[in-house]
Amino acid sequence: MGASLAESSVSSSASIDKPQQADLDRCVHCGLCLNACPTYRELGIEMDSPRGRIYQMVQIASGAPITDSYREHIDLCLACRGCESACPSGVQYGRLVEAARAEIEAETPRGWLARTVRNFVFRKLLPSPALLTAAGAGLYIYQATGLQKLVRALGLLRLMGPFGEREALAPAAQIPFFFRQIGKTFPAEGEKRYRVALMAGCIANVSFARLNEATVRVLQKNGCEVVIPAGQTCCGALHVHAGIRDEARKLARRNIDAVLDGGFDAIITNAAGCGSTLKEYDELLEHDPQYADRAVKFKSLMKDVTEFLAAIDLNRNMAPVNATVTYQDSCHLAHGQKIRKAPRQLLTAIPGLKFREMPLSDICCGSAGIYNVLHTDLSMQILEKKMANVELAKPEIIATANPGCMIQLEVGVRRWGKGERVMHVVELLDEAYSAASR
Ligand code: SF4
Numbered sequence: 001m002g003a004s005l006a007e008s009s010v011s012s013s014a015s016i017d018k019p020q021q022a023d024l025d026r027c028v029h030c031g032l033c034l035n036a037c038p039t040y041r042e043l044g045i046e047m048d049s050p051r052g053r054i055y056q057m058v059q060i061a062s063g064a065p066i067t068d069s070y071r072e073h074i075d076l077c078l079a080c081r082g083c084e085s086a087c088p089s090g091v092q093y094g095r096l097v098e099a100a101r102a103e104i105e106a107e108t109p110r111g112w113l114a115r116t117v118r119n120f121v122f123r124k125l126l127p128s129p130a131l132l133t134a135a136g137a138g139l140y141i142y143q144a145t146g147l148q149k150l151v152r153a154l155g156l157l158r159l160m161g162p163f164g165e166r167e168a169l170a171p172a173a174q175i176p177f178f179f180r181q182i183g184k185t186f187p188a189e190g191e192k193r194y195r196v197a198l199m200a201g202c203i204a205n206v207s208f209a210r211l212n213e214a215t216v217r218v219l220q221k222n223g224c225e226v227v228i229p230a231g232q233t234c235c236g237a238l239h240v241h242a243g244i245r246d247e248a249r250k251l252a253r254r255n256i257d258a259v260l261d262g263g264f265d266a267i268i269t270n271a272a273g274c275g276s277t278l279k280e281y282d283e284l285l286e287h288d289p290q291y292a293d294r295a296v297k298f299k300s301l302m303k304d305v306t307e308f309l310a311a312i313d314l315n316r317n318m319a320p321v322n323a324t325v326t327y328q329d330s331c332h333l334a335h336g337q338k339i340r341k342a343p344r345q346l347l348t349a350i351p352g353l354k355f356r357e358m359p360l361s362d363i364c365c366g367s368a369g370i371y372n373v374l375h376t377d378l379s380m381q382i383l384e385k386k387m388a389n390v391e392l393a394k395p396e397i398i399a400t401a402n403p404g405c406m407i408q409l410e411v412g413v414r415r416w417g418k419g420e421r422v423m424h425v426v427e428l429l430d431e432a433y434s435a436a437s438r
């Protein structure tokens, strides 16, 4: 499929990018979702509960104006979709909140600076390997040369106000970046059973380069020829969460064109947050006559790496990993993709590994894309509770299935932990396979 299709665009009309009445009508206001909602659990305010937010969306749909108060309550939602799992009426809250944010985005005038920063981050930086490489190199120099220690020691962060407070939330830049692997093919180990494509992410190429490499190795060990398709780009998840659906649609078209016709048995991601959006390209492009069918096909091939590995005949040639491990459900895996068993099945397949559940493992850790940067105080309150639950399981390792959760849990370990390691499920498998090969 040529670039001309990728360039085609269906204008995001106001009628589709807002909460749809049929979706709103599903809510019977029973309140059974309230206890599953991290913001309601923290704040105890009805307007910051799923039911309260839906009630406010209904008011807007009935003609009420979008106010600052509405913006704030919708903005404070983590979009974790815990309420979706709890709802007996099948309310698709994720769809609702994403549409509400798109409607807010379209109707919110922003000042020049906010508009410029927002446009740069979402429309230039995230889709551009060159700009992400430059930003990653800057971050690496800051973190690795002692500059970060100096800035912290001199107390300069305090002078930078809110920006300084958020500096500790930045993930480590990992050189060499994974961008150098894009376009390459990695052969299966042993008999080739599958040909798969790996979506490498955007920021993950810089900050989770080693996780991406581990993912390739684990797939190779399981008989996969792994292609990192050229032309792939950011999945658009952060755009969808921020209500910037026109740019998300452009990215979706680019990814579909880069990957769909490669003859793959599966398209794989190791990031649950990206996976949720990649699996919803059909919704994003449902009104695009050129891409609607291709998006449905793309979705049918899209798999989280844990989902894929748990469904195949797993290579059991692993050395023991003698550690106690608990698992934090990534919201977009458990609630967004309804995948809970697969990561646990993989963890318990590792010999020597002692698996111990923590209470409330499927309540959000407060990461939620860039929520921890935008709403740091509430995010940290939620994280502190999470770490108290982690502590009850007394693990040596906290496993999860999403890079964003890993960043947040690492902050949690630094602030409230007992020195636990934070690892992706795939990294534990990689450790077990690598030790068996030595
Ligand atoms: S979202 Fe579901 S659980 Fe929550 S109030 Fe509405 S119907 Fe009840």
Ligand code: SF4
Pocket: 036, 037, 038, 039, 040, 048, 049, 050, 053, 076, 077, 078, 079, 080, 081, 082, 083, 084, 093
């Ligand atoms: S998505 Fe999460 S934070 Fe938002 S209303 Fe639902 S449970 Fe609450």
